[in-house]
Amino acid sequence: xxxxxxxxxxxxxxxxxxxxxxxxxxxxxxxxxxxxxxxxxxxxxxxxxxxxxxxxxxxxxxxxxxxxxxxxxxxxxxxxxxxxxxxxxxxxxxxxxxxxxxxxxxxxxxxxx
Amino acid sequence: xxxxxxxxxxxxxxxxxxxxxxxxxxxxxxxxxxxxxxxxxxxxxxxxxxxxxxxxxxxxxxxxxxxxxxxxxxxxxxxxxxxxxxxxxxxxxxxxxxxxxxxxxxxxxxxxxx
Numbered sequence: 001x002x003x004x005x006x007x008x009x010x011x012x013x014x015x016x017x018x019x020x021x022x023x024x025x026x027x028x029x030x031x032x033x034x035x036x037x038x039x040x041x042x043x044x045x046x047x048x049x050x051x052x053x054x055x056x057x058x059x060x061x062x063x064x065x066x067x068x069x070x071x072x073x074x075x076x077x078x079x080x081x082x083x084x085x086x087x088x089x090x091x092x093x094x095x096x097x098x099x100x101x102x103x104x105x106x107x108x109x110x111x112x113x
Numbered sequence: 114x115x116x117x118x119x120x121x122x123x124x125x126x127x128x129x130x131x132x133x134x135x136x137x138x139x140x141x142x143x144x145x146x147x148x149x150x151x152x153x154x155x156x157x158x159x160x161x162x163x164x165x166x167x168x169x170x171x172x173x174x175x176x177x178x179x180x181x182x183x184x185x186x187x188x189x190x191x192x193x194x195x196x197x198x199x200x201x202x203x204x205x206x207x208x209x210x211x212x213x214x215x216x217x218x219x220x221x222x223x224x225x226x227x
Contacts, residue, residue: 043218103155
């Protein structure tokens with residue numbers, strides 16, 4: 001079945017450092033991949049969406065691409081800020097017609113001032 | 114803009130008890146969802162509904178009932194709370210299905226079972 005694996009449970013960086021979070025996915029169809037972000041005390045919210053392999057999605061300084069060959073999907077930011085501290089979820093949209101998103105287990109990003 | 118309101122924000126129950134969570138949205142969205150969030154496991158879909166009076170089971174529907182009596186509201190019932198259970202339940206809505214990727218989530222309802 002379709003699945004998403006997010007191996008990095010916790011990432012700690014200092015301000016202005018480079019962020020890279022990676023996921024792998026498995027699907028029998030054509031994936032649409034998303035990144036959601038959840039700030040403390042809030043529900044998750046859509047950060048960005050990538051519908052085509054090797055095309056870049058970007059939002060709020062974050063960029064994401066996915067590679068069909070390695071079935072990997074990553075999120076990066078050149079220079080993180082303390083306000084970026086949050087949980088980041090990679091999410092796979094099923095292409096079989098059923099109405100659901102498959103969430104990864106999440107990566108807790110902590111940015112130290 | 115709009116908002117998703119979940120009540121109650123915190124729910125404490127006893128083992129075996131039936132517990133109900135409520136969700137209201139004023140986006141006028143067709144599709145609504147209930148997800149369960151456990152630490153280290155991400156979000157898992159319990160139920161969703163694509164229109165009033167429609168119900169579709171997600172991967173985690175066992176042990177839960179849902180009800181969509183109005184377009185704006187979607188409730189979830191834990192049919193028999195499990196001892197030491199602790200989780201956050203998240204309600205969401207979207208214009209159509211997932212394909213836009215734009216789900217709007219509430220702040221969550223935290224369940225603790227004693």
